[in-house]
Amino acid sequence: MELLTHYATTLVTFDNLLMLATTLGIILLIAVPVLLGMAYTTWFERKILGWMHLRHGPMHTGPFGLLQPIADAVKLMFKEPFIPGASNKVMFLIAPMLAFIPVLVVWAVIPFGENPFTGSLMVLANINLGVMFILAVTSIEVYGILLAGWASNSKYPFLGAVRSGAQMVSYEVSMGLIVLAVILLAGSMNLADIVNAQKTVWFFIPAFPAFIMFLVSILAECNRHPFDLPEAEAELVAGYNTEYSAMSFALFFLGEYVAMITMSAFTAILFLGGWLPPFDVAPLNWIPGTIWLLLKIIAILFFMVWARGTLPRYRYDQLMRLGWKIFLPLSFAWLIITAIAVKLLGNLAA
Amino acid sequence: MEAISQLIVPNPYLAILLFVAVSVGLAAALQAVPFLTHPMRRSKEKISAYESGFEAFDTARRTFDVRFYLVAILFIIFDLEVAFLFPWAMVLQDISWFGFGSMMLFLTVLTIGFVYEWRQGALEWE
Numbered sequence: 001m002e003l004l005t006h007y008a009t010t011l012v013t014f015d016n017l018l019m020l021a022t023t024l025g026i027i028l029l030i031a032v033p034v035l036l037g038m039a040y041t042t043w044f045e046r047k048i049l050g051w052m053h054l055r056h057g058p059m060h061t062g063p064f065g066l067l068q069p070i071a072d073a074v075k076l077m078f079k080e081p082f083i084p085g086a087s088n089k090v091m092f093l094i095a096p097m098l099a100f101i102p103v104l105v106v107w108a109v110i111p112f113g114e115n116p117f118t119g120s121l122m123v124l125a126n127i128n129l130g131v132m133f134i135l136a137v138t139s140i141e142v143y144g145i146l147l148a149g150w151a152s153n154s155k156y157p158f159l160g161a162v163r164s165g166a167q168m169v170s171y172e173v174s175m176g177l178i179v180l181a182v183i184l185l186a187g188s189m190n191l192a193d194i195v196n197a198q199k200t201v202w203f204f205i206p207a208f209p210a211f212i213m214f215l216v217s218i219l220a221e222c223n224r225h226p227f228d229l230p231e232a233e234a235e236l237v238a239g240y241n242t243e244y245s246a247m248s249f250a251l252f253f254l255g256e257y258v259a260m261i262t263m264s265a266f267t268a269i270l271f272l273g274g275w276l277p278p279f280d281v282a283p284l285n286w287i288p289g290t291i292w293l294l295l296k297i298i299a300i301l302f303f304m305v306w307a308r309g310t311l312p313r314y315r316y317d318q319l320m321r322l323g324w325k326i327f328l329p330l331s332f333a334w335l336i337i338t339a340i341a342v343k344l345l346g347n348l349a350a
Numbered sequence: 351m352e353a354i355s356q357l358i359v360p361n362p363y364l365a366i367l368l369f370v371a372v373s374v375g376l377a378a379a380l381q382a383v384p385f386l387t388h389p390m391r392r393s394k395e396k397i398s399a400y401e402s403g404f405e406a407f408d409t410a411r412r413t414f415d416v417r418f419y420l421v422a423i424l425f426i427i428f429d430l431e432v433a434f435l436f437p438w439a440m441v442l443q444d445i446s447w448f449g450f451g452s453m454m455l456f457l458t459v460l461t462i463g464f465v466y467e468w469r470q471g472a473l474e475w476e
Contacts, residue, residue, distance in 0.1 A: 019359055020359065020368075023359045023365055023368055024368060024372065027365075027368060027369050027372050028372070030369075031369075031372060031373070031376070076384075077383045077384055077387055078384070078387050078388055079384055079388065080384070080388045080389075080390065080391065081384040081385055081388065081390065082390060082392070082396055082397060083397070084397050084398070084399055085394075085397035085398060086398075086399055093381060096377075096381065097374070097377040097378065097381060100373075100377050101370070101373045101374055101377050104369075104373045104376075105366070105369055105370050105373050107369070108365060108366045108369040109366070124362075124365050124366075124369065125362035125363065125365040125366045125369075126362055127362045127363070127366075132436060133366075152399070153399060153409075153411065154399035154400055154401070155399070155401065156400065156401075158414070159414075162414055162415075162418045163418075165418070165422075166418050166421045166422070169421065169422065169425040169429075170421060170425065172425070172429065173425060173428040173429055173432065176429065176432035177432060177435075180432065180435050180436065180439050183436070183439045183440070184439050184442060187440075187443065188440075189436070189440065237400065242400050243399070243400060246384035246388070247380050247381055247383050247384045248381060248384075250380070251377060251380060251381065254380075316475060317475035317476060320421070320473070320475045321473070321475070324424070324473045325468070325473055328428070328464075329464075332457075332461075335435075336454070336457070339439075339442060339450070339453075342442060342443075343442060343447070343450055346443070347442075347443065
């Protein structure tokens with residue numbers, strides 16, 4: 001007891017509480033824009049898809065339909081939640097949270113560039129294992145999806161969940177191998193070091209095949225078109241979230257779109273030079289790095305929407321063949337080629 | 351601005367833990383909102399499993415294709431291998447060609463296993 005009071009008096013000081021409060025403030029400063037960004041990713045996607053289909057997209061709520069995501073959120077908040085009678089209630093409610101939390105937590109380690117005033121790095125947690133952290137945490141998402149399908153105790157969600165689980169783990173292997181090749185080039189797992197190693201040349205040029213494979217893998221990893229088989233609505237209704245309504249459904253949606261933004265940021269950092277401007281010349285390097293990072297994220301998000309507007313859906317056997325028989329051997333070969341090149345010529349570490 | 355970065359908790363993993371706490375709180379709060387704004391009006395039809403409007407034919411807890419299980423097993427093997435490669439990739443500059451060769455030997459064994467799987471048809475989804 002004495003020990004407890006001792007800790008209580010030494011740890012709970014004004015300085016520590018202030019530190020806690022600022023940290024929480026910075027966390028909110030990251031999380032809130034990410035969530036807003038997610039809301040406007042849905043708007044962006046619907047608008048771009050609309051234009052690709054020669055439609056207008058959302059246009060009645062606010063100017064250019066800009067209030068549409070807010071209206072959607074409010075609608076979902078006031079919907080009736082229901083829990084299927086045969087489901088495992090607790091797991092049924094935990095699953096959407098489990099699909100949403102990991103993709104948001106990844107933002108703790110994403111560096112947003114150098115502070116334009118002081119030149120210090122803007123990142124909440126600058127850990128050495130940044131890449132490992134992202135790979136590990138994003139793979140927790142698959143538990144949420146499997147749990148959702150199983151806990152619903154209904155056939156469509158179950159089939160959607162096993163499909164989705166198998167799809168996500170299949171592409172995770174080749175993603176891991178591609179990321180390894182980038183680590184070899186940069187000589188570090190710290191995300192800021194990886195970006196700084198790209199000052200001479202962005203990694204998508206020396207590692208072009210890996211970049212293409214990574215772009216396709218993130219589509220499969222986020223269950224996006226043309227790999228959105230878990231939600232193949234013609235055969236599986238809505239996949240793993242068939243039984244969900246109201247905010248539980250919205251959490252899966254949030255998870256999916258935040259995952260898109262997260263993966264885009266990860267790609268931008270690994271291959272597109274993160275917050276670095278394309279050329280370190282006068283008008284381009286006046287723009288703050290965070291803006292460059294944002295532009296790169298938007299470009300990759302546009303690629304994802306573009307793929308959805310253009311390509312028909314894959315069949316499941318084609319998807320598995322692409323993952324295991326094409327991407328796995330190719331990324332494997334690419335890793336070995338990179339390893340030999342790095343061993344002979346040295347890496348590109350700054 | 352510099353002052354703010356010094357006010358963050360010193361241990362980055364503590365900051366991550368706080369971020370996890372905020373995310374869990376946020377997810378739980380979002381999950382709770384509709385339960386507060388809308389009464390739950392249950393009826394037998396509403397809480398029965400969705401089956402395109404039919405009564406459920408039988409239970410959803412049934413067997414599924416063994417190939418999903420096979421994919422999971424393959425994933426464990428290859429993901430472990432990726433995890434095994436991470437430390438090697440970090441020290442590649444410091445280890446000699448012997449270290450490089452040892453990993454290549456390991457990868458050769460793994461490739462033989464992969465070829466075997468392929469030939470056995472473990473990757474076929476007709």
